[in-house]
Amino acid sequence: MKKLKTIGLVTATALSLLLAGCGSDKNENKETTSISEQLDYTFIGIEPGTGAMELANNALNEYDNFKGWTISDSSTAGMLTLLDAAIAKKEPIIVLGWNPHWMFASYELKYLEDPKGVFGTESENINTIVRKDLKEDMPEAYEILDRFYWETTDMEAVMAEAQKSSFEEAAKNWIEANKDRVNEWIAGVNKVNGTELKLISLPWDSEDASANVMKQVLEQQGYKVTITPVDPAIMFQSIATGEGDASLAPWLPATHRSFYERYQKDIVDLGENLTGARTGLVVPSYMDIDSIEDLEAKK
Ligand code: PBE
Numbered sequence: 001m002k003k004l005k006t007i008g009l010v011t012a013t014a015l016s017l018l019l020a021g022c023g024s025d026k027n028e029n030k031e032t033t034s035i036s037e038q039l040d041y042t043f044i045g046i047e048p049g050t051g052a053m054e055l056a057n058n059a060l061n062e063y064d065n066f067k068g069w070t071i072s073d074s075s076t077a078g079m080l081t082l083l084d085a086a087i088a089k090k091e092p093i094i095v096l097g098w099n100p101h102w103m104f105a106s107y108e109l110k111y112l113e114d115p116k117g118v119f120g121t122e123s124e125n126i127n128t129i130v131r132k133d134l135k136e137d138m139p140e141a142y143e144i145l146d147r148f149y150w151e152t153t154d155m156e157a158v159m160a161e162a163q164k165s166s167f168e169e170a171a172k173n174w175i176e177a178n179k180d181r182v183n184e185w186i187a188g189v190n191k192v193n194g195t196e197l198k199l200i201s202l203p204w205d206s207e208d209a210s211a212n213v214m215k216q217v218l219e220q221q222g223y224k225v226t227i228t229p230v231d232p233a234i235m236f237q238s239i240a241t242g243e244g245d246a247s248l249a250p251w252l253p254a255t256h257r258s259f260y261e262r263y264q265k266d267i268v269d270l271g272e273n274l275t276g277a278r279t280g281l282v283v284p285s286y287m288d289i290d291s292i293e294d295l296e297a298k299k
């Protein structure tokens with residue numbers, strides 16, 4: 001139900017963008033209409049409540065040339081649908097994007113430069129966080145979670161394979177093919193007998209990939225693991241309150257900064273499990289702009 005409503009909104013936005021793009025003046029052509037005007041001073045966002053949307057809102061406030069702009073909030077699926085449609089017609093579009101994500105393998109895209117560093121000034125990582133007493137309560141799981149680290153290419157491999165099968169299947173195959181790496185995470189760690197462990201995750205492919213790999217690794221060690229995907233704020237909150245045991249999903253230092261700062265003192269941060277992530281404004285490479293500062297404020 002909620003999904004349908006979102007799609008309705010997205011369609012309305014697409015239509016208004018399309019109408020705006022056509023213009024009413026017959027003499028108007030694409031040379032004289034700026035990209036910002038063609039976009040009706042709107043870029044395409046994702047789910048409200050995400051770290052990426054928070055940064056996008058910050059960008060609207062920080063850049064003078066975003067004066068009069070709006071973000072159409074959407075869903076990840078809605079954003080991808082609009083991106084696909086725009087690329088099919090070679091029309092301009094600006095979306096809120098990130099990687100690791102398959103959009104960069106499927107389309108030729110570029111990030112708009114962000115001279116003010118609103119989307120982060122350092123490289124973005126994905127960290128592992130656990131609840132405060134986990135080390136005492138489940139030292140074996142704590143040790144494995146602490147050692148867990150993989151590359152963006154690993155995560156992308158699981159994400160790509162999962163498109164054709166499932167995250168369970170893709171995670172299983174990745175573990176099979178990377179026994180040496182997995183052995184480093186579990187070497188010398190004692191097995192347990194059915195201890196329940198709650199992984200708190202986020203409802204995106206990147207997090208489905210890491211959570212499913214960790215679930216199976218911990219299950220091989222004797223844990224009974226559940227994965228619960230929630231909104232970013234709830235993810236931090238549930239680790240802080242101890243309702244959840246661990247999460248492999250915080251994007252830091254930029255994307256989830258405000259959530260992290262709020263809960264930092266009540267969680268244990270085990271550091272990055274992946275480096276080289278990124279969030280930002282993304283356009284098809286055929287677009288003739290390179291920076292957020294190439295955009296124009298609404299007149
Ligand atoms: N994301 C993907 C999420 C986290 C994972 C970047 C879209 C966000 O909170 O923005």
